[in-house]
Amino acid sequence: MKKIITSLIVIFLLSFKYSDVDKTNSNNSPISPETEECIMCHSTLHPGIIKDWENSRHSKISTFNANKKSDLEKRVSSIPSDSILSKVVVGCYECHSLNTDNHADSFEHNGYIINVVVSPNDCSVCHNEENEQYSKNIMSHAYANLMENKVYLDFKASITSDIKFEDGSFHFNDNNDLTDADACLHCHGTILKVTGKETRESDFGEFEFPIIEGWPNQGVGRINPDGSKGACTSCHPRHDFSIETARKPYTCSQCHKGPDVPAYKVYISSKHGNIYNSDKEKYNFSNVPWVIGNDFVAPTCASCHSSLLTDTEGNVVAERTHQFNDRLSSRLFGVPYAHPHPISPETHLITNSSGMQLAADLDGTPASEFLINEKEQVERDNEMKQICNKCHSSSWTDNHFIRLNDVIKSSNAYTITATELMLKIWEKGYADNSNLFDENIERQWTDLWLFHSNSVRLSAAMGGGGDYGVFANGRYQLTNKLFYLKEWLENKDNMKGKKKK
Ligand code: HEC
Ligand code: HEC
Ligand code: HEC
Ligand code: HEC
Ligand code: HEC
Ligand code: HEC
Ligand code: HEC
Ligand code: HEC
Structure with a gap:
C-alpha cells in the first residue's frame, strides 16, 4: 500500500514540469527525466541540496556542450561514453547512478539503482x-x-x-x-x-x-x-562543486591549521594573506584559466600549489595539477626530519636503515632510495619559482628559496641535537622506548619537532619568516624544549649519582 501511495505522489508531482532550472539553462542542455523525478521529492526533503545544485555549473550545461570550449577554458577533461549521459546537464541521477556494480553502497531507490556516495572514480x-x-x-x-x-x-x-x-x-x-x-x-x-x-x-x-x-x-x-x-x-x-571554494584558503584551513601543520595560519598572517584579505572582493575566483594580474594580485594556496595560471597575454605560467607534489621539492612536514620529497605518495612503504617506517634514521640520515634526487628537486623548485617570478623579480624569489633551504638545514640540526639527548635518555633507561611517544619527556621531544620545527619551516616557506618562525610556536619554544631536555637528562644523571653514594 505504501509503495502505491509513493508512486501516486511521484506521478502527481511529475505532472508539474520542473521548470526552475530550465530558465537558468542557456546552453539548451536538458535535465534528464530521471533527475526530474529525484528533484520532485528531494526539493521538499532537502531544499538545501537542490538550491546548492541549481547554483552549480553542473545544473546548467551538459558535458558535450562544456567540451566545446577551448582547451584552456575547459572545465571537463573527459566525455562519458554513454551519449545520453553526455547530452543532459549533470543532475542527481547522472552522478548518483554511476558504476553501481562496483559500489557496495548501491541500492534500489524508486525504481532506480543508485549509490549514496559519489566517489572520485x-x-x-x-x-x-x-x-x-x-x-x-x-x-x-x-x-x-x-x-x-x-x-x-x-x-x-x-x-x-x-x-x-x-x-x-x-x-x-x-x-x-x-x-x-x-x-x-x-x-x-x-x-x-x-x-x-x-x-x-x-x-x-x-x-x-x-x-x-x-x-x-x-x-x-x-x-x-x-x-x-x-x-x-x-x-x-557538495552540491555546488565550485572551483571558487577550492581556490579560497578557508577550504584548506579545515585541515592545515593545527600547531603541527600551521600552513593556513602562516599564510593568513603573511603579506600574501594580508593582500588577499584586503582585496579579495576585487578578485575573480571563477575565471578559467586564472589570469595573474587580472584575476588576482597576490596568490592563495591554490595559485601556488594547484592552479592553471596564465599571464595577461594568455601564455601558460603553470599547468593545473591535482597532484600538488609536482611543485614541491621537499617534504617540510618532518616526522621527525624534513627531507627531499618521497618518490611515491605511499609514504607507509618507506623504511629507514633500522627498518622503521620513517624517511630518515633517528640521527637524521635520509632514506635516500625512497626520495627524489637533487636534479628532480631543482626542477620542482623551478616549477614553483616560475609562478613567483610573475609578480617578483628573480632575485627576490631566489633569495626566498636560499633562506628556505637554510631553514630546512638549521631546523633539522636542532632536531638532531634534541634526538641525540632523547637517545641517551632511552639508552640509560630513563624512558621506555617501546613506544616513542607515551611518556612526558618523550612528548617534550615530540613537541620540539612536531610543533616547532615544522612551524619554523612552514613559516619560511610561505611567510618568508615571521611570527610562526619565532615566538608563535617557533624558534623560541623550540629552544625552550631543547634546554628542558638537557636539564632533565642532567637531573636524572645527578639523582642516579646521589643514589649510588
Ligand atoms: C518518492 C520520493 C523520492 C524520490 C523520487 C527520490 N528520492 Fe531519494 N530519498 C527519498 C527519501 C524519503 C530519502 C530519505 C531521506 C532521509 O532519511 O532524510 C531519500 C534519500 C536519498 C539519498 C540519501 C541516502 C541515505 O543513505 O541517506 C540519496 C543519495 C538519494 N535519496 C538520491 C536520490 C536520487 C539520485 C533520486 C533520483 C534517481 C532520488 N533520490 C529520488 C525520497 C525520494
Ligand atoms: C586538496 C583539494 C582538492 C581536492 C581534494 C580536489 N580538488 Fe579539484 N580543484 C582544487 C583546486 C585548488 C582547483 C582550482 C585549480 C585551478 O585554479 O586551476 C580545483 C579545480 C577542479 C576542477 C576545475 C577544473 C577546470 O578545468 O576548471 C575540477 C573539474 C576538479 N577540481 C575536479 C576534482 C575532482 C574530480 C576531484 C576528486 C578526484 C578533486 N577535484 C579533488 C582542489 C582540489
Ligand atoms: C556532481 C555529482 C553530484 C550531483 C550532480 C548530485 N550529487 Fe548528491 N552527492 C554527491 C556527492 C559527492 C555526495 C557526498 C557523498 C559523500 O562523499 O559522502 C552527495 C551526497 C548526497 C546526499 C547525502 C547528503 C547528506 O548530507 O546526507 C543526498 C541526499 C544527495 N546527494 C542527493 C542529491 C540530489 C537530490 C541531487 C540532485 C539535485 C544530487 N544529489 C546531485 C554528488 C552529486
Ligand atoms: C557526467 C559528467 C560529470 C560528472 C559525473 C561530474 N562532473 Fe563535474 N563538471 C561537469 C560539467 C559539464 C561541468 C561544467 C563545465 C563548464 O561549465 O564548462 C563540471 C564542472 C565541475 C567543476 C568546476 C566548477 C567551477 O566552478 O568551475 C568541478 C570542481 C567539478 N565539476 C567537480 C566534480 C566532482 C567532484 C564530481 C564527482 C563528485 C563531478 N564533478 C562529477 C561534468 C561532470
Ligand atoms: C580534509 C582535510 C584536508 C583538506 C581540506 C586539505 N588537505 Fe592538504 N593534506 C591533508 C592531509 C591529511 C595531508 C597529509 C597526507 C599524508 O601525509 O599522508 C595533506 C597534505 C597536503 C600537502 C603535502 C603534499 C605533499 O606531497 O607533500 C599539501 C601541499 C596540501 N595538503 C595542500 C592543501 C591545499 C592547498 C588545500 C586546499 C586547496 C588542502 N591541502 C586541503 C588534509 C587536507
Ligand atoms: C585537522 C586535520 C588533521 C587531523 C585531525 C590529523 N591530521 Fe595528521 N596530517 C594533517 C595534515 C594537513 C598533514 C600533512 C601536513 C604537511 O604535509 O604539511 C598530516 C600528516 C600527518 C602525518 C605524516 C604522514 C606521512 O605521510 O608521513 C602523520 C604521521 C599524521 N598526520 C598523524 C596524525 C595523527 C596520529 C592524528 C590523530 C591523533 C592526526 N594526524 C590527525 C592533518 C590532520
Ligand atoms: C606564495 C606561494 C604559496 C602560497 C600562497 C601557499 N604555499 Fe604552501 N608552500 C609553498 C612553498 C614554496 C612550499 C615549500 C615547497 C618545498 O620546499 O617543497 C610550500 C609548502 C606547503 C606545505 C608543506 C608540504 C610538506 O612538505 O609537508 C603545505 C602543507 C602547504 N604548503 C599548504 C599550503 C596551504 C594550505 C596554503 C594556504 C593556506 C598555502 N600552502 C599557501 C608556497 C605557497
Ligand atoms: C600574484 C602575484 C604574486 C605571486 C604569484 C607571488 N607573490 Fe609574493 N608577493 C606579492 C605581493 C604583491 C607582495 C607584497 C610586496 C610588497 O609589499 O612590497 C608579496 C610579498 C611577498 C613576500 C613578503 C615579503 C615581506 O617582507 O613580507 C614574500 C617572502 C614573497 N612575496 C615570496 C613569494 C614567493 C616565494 C612566491 C612564489 C612561491 C610568491 N611570492 C608569489 C605578489 C605575489
Whole structure:
C-alpha cells in the first residue's frame, strides 16, 4: 500500500514540469527525466541540496556542450561514453547512478539503482585527468599512510586511546572506531563500510537504505565503498562543486591549521594573506584559466600549489595539477626530519636503515632510495619559482628559496641535537622506548619537532619568516624544549649519582 501511495505522489508531482532550472539553462542542455523525478521529492526533503545544485555549473550545461570550449577554458577533461549521459546537464541521477556494480553502497531507490556516495572514480567519468592526478597526490593515500605505519600507530595510540590507570601505570586501548572518525580520520579519511540495510519512514513512504559505517566523512584519503581513495568533496563541497571554494584558503584551513601543520595560519598572517584579505572582493575566483594580474594580485594556496595560471597575454605560467607534489621539492612536514620529497605518495612503504617506517634514521640520515634526487628537486623548485617570478623579480624569489633551504638545514640540526639527548635518555633507561611517544619527556621531544620545527619551516616557506618562525610556536619554544631536555637528562644523571653514594 505504501509503495502505491509513493508512486501516486511521484506521478502527481511529475505532472508539474520542473521548470526552475530550465530558465537558468542557456546552453539548451536538458535535465534528464530521471533527475526530474529525484528533484520532485528531494526539493521538499532537502531544499538545501537542490538550491546548492541549481547554483552549480553542473545544473546548467551538459558535458558535450562544456567540451566545446577551448582547451584552456575547459572545465571537463573527459566525455562519458554513454551519449545520453553526455547530452543532459549533470543532475542527481547522472552522478548518483554511476558504476553501481562496483559500489557496495548501491541500492534500489524508486525504481532506480543508485549509490549514496559519489566517489572520485565516479567523477572521473567527466574529470578523468583530475582523478588520475589526485591518485598521485599524497593526500589520497592519507588513510594508509597513517594507519599502516607502525611508528605512527604508536603515536596515534598515545593520543586517541581509552586510558586506564592500573598497578601504577597507564594501559592504552586504541580500539575505538568512533574516536578515530572524530579525531585523526576526520582529516586523513575513514573507511566507508556497508554493514547492512535499514528501513526509514518518510512523508513519501518507507524506504530501504544501506547502513554505512564511517560515514559521514570528507577526509582526503577516505576509502570509498567502490575501493577508490579520497573525497573530492574535501575541497569541492557538495552540491555546488565550485572551483571558487577550492581556490579560497578557508577550504584548506579545515585541515592545515593545527600547531603541527600551521600552513593556513602562516599564510593568513603573511603579506600574501594580508593582500588577499584586503582585496579579495576585487578578485575573480571563477575565471578559467586564472589570469595573474587580472584575476588576482597576490596568490592563495591554490595559485601556488594547484592552479592553471596564465599571464595577461594568455601564455601558460603553470599547468593545473591535482597532484600538488609536482611543485614541491621537499617534504617540510618532518616526522621527525624534513627531507627531499618521497618518490611515491605511499609514504607507509618507506623504511629507514633500522627498518622503521620513517624517511630518515633517528640521527637524521635520509632514506635516500625512497626520495627524489637533487636534479628532480631543482626542477620542482623551478616549477614553483616560475609562478613567483610573475609578480617578483628573480632575485627576490631566489633569495626566498636560499633562506628556505637554510631553514630546512638549521631546523633539522636542532632536531638532531634534541634526538641525540632523547637517545641517551632511552639508552640509560630513563624512558621506555617501546613506544616513542607515551611518556612526558618523550612528548617534550615530540613537541620540539612536531610543533616547532615544522612551524619554523612552514613559516619560511610561505611567510618568508615571521611570527610562526619565532615566538608563535617557533624558534623560541623550540629552544625552550631543547634546554628542558638537557636539564632533565642532567637531573636524572645527578639523582642516579646521589643514589649510588
Ligand atoms: C518518492 C520520493 C523520492 C524520490 C523520487 C527520490 N528520492 Fe531519494 N530519498 C527519498 C527519501 C524519503 C530519502 C530519505 C531521506 C532521509 O532519511 O532524510 C531519500 C534519500 C536519498 C539519498 C540519501 C541516502 C541515505 O543513505 O541517506 C540519496 C543519495 C538519494 N535519496 C538520491 C536520490 C536520487 C539520485 C533520486 C533520483 C534517481 C532520488 N533520490 C529520488 C525520497 C525520494
Ligand atoms: C586538496 C583539494 C582538492 C581536492 C581534494 C580536489 N580538488 Fe579539484 N580543484 C582544487 C583546486 C585548488 C582547483 C582550482 C585549480 C585551478 O585554479 O586551476 C580545483 C579545480 C577542479 C576542477 C576545475 C577544473 C577546470 O578545468 O576548471 C575540477 C573539474 C576538479 N577540481 C575536479 C576534482 C575532482 C574530480 C576531484 C576528486 C578526484 C578533486 N577535484 C579533488 C582542489 C582540489
Ligand atoms: C556532481 C555529482 C553530484 C550531483 C550532480 C548530485 N550529487 Fe548528491 N552527492 C554527491 C556527492 C559527492 C555526495 C557526498 C557523498 C559523500 O562523499 O559522502 C552527495 C551526497 C548526497 C546526499 C547525502 C547528503 C547528506 O548530507 O546526507 C543526498 C541526499 C544527495 N546527494 C542527493 C542529491 C540530489 C537530490 C541531487 C540532485 C539535485 C544530487 N544529489 C546531485 C554528488 C552529486
Ligand atoms: C557526467 C559528467 C560529470 C560528472 C559525473 C561530474 N562532473 Fe563535474 N563538471 C561537469 C560539467 C559539464 C561541468 C561544467 C563545465 C563548464 O561549465 O564548462 C563540471 C564542472 C565541475 C567543476 C568546476 C566548477 C567551477 O566552478 O568551475 C568541478 C570542481 C567539478 N565539476 C567537480 C566534480 C566532482 C567532484 C564530481 C564527482 C563528485 C563531478 N564533478 C562529477 C561534468 C561532470
Ligand atoms: C580534509 C582535510 C584536508 C583538506 C581540506 C586539505 N588537505 Fe592538504 N593534506 C591533508 C592531509 C591529511 C595531508 C597529509 C597526507 C599524508 O601525509 O599522508 C595533506 C597534505 C597536503 C600537502 C603535502 C603534499 C605533499 O606531497 O607533500 C599539501 C601541499 C596540501 N595538503 C595542500 C592543501 C591545499 C592547498 C588545500 C586546499 C586547496 C588542502 N591541502 C586541503 C588534509 C587536507
Ligand atoms: C585537522 C586535520 C588533521 C587531523 C585531525 C590529523 N591530521 Fe595528521 N596530517 C594533517 C595534515 C594537513 C598533514 C600533512 C601536513 C604537511 O604535509 O604539511 C598530516 C600528516 C600527518 C602525518 C605524516 C604522514 C606521512 O605521510 O608521513 C602523520 C604521521 C599524521 N598526520 C598523524 C596524525 C595523527 C596520529 C592524528 C590523530 C591523533 C592526526 N594526524 C590527525 C592533518 C590532520
Ligand atoms: C606564495 C606561494 C604559496 C602560497 C600562497 C601557499 N604555499 Fe604552501 N608552500 C609553498 C612553498 C614554496 C612550499 C615549500 C615547497 C618545498 O620546499 O617543497 C610550500 C609548502 C606547503 C606545505 C608543506 C608540504 C610538506 O612538505 O609537508 C603545505 C602543507 C602547504 N604548503 C599548504 C599550503 C596551504 C594550505 C596554503 C594556504 C593556506 C598555502 N600552502 C599557501 C608556497 C605557497
Ligand atoms: C600574484 C602575484 C604574486 C605571486 C604569484 C607571488 N607573490 Fe609574493 N608577493 C606579492 C605581493 C604583491 C607582495 C607584497 C610586496 C610588497 O609589499 O612590497 C608579496 C610579498 C611577498 C613576500 C613578503 C615579503 C615581506 O617582507 O613580507 C614574500 C617572502 C614573497 N612575496 C615570496 C613569494 C614567493 C616565494 C612566491 C612564489 C612561491 C610568491 N611570492 C608569489 C605578489 C605575489
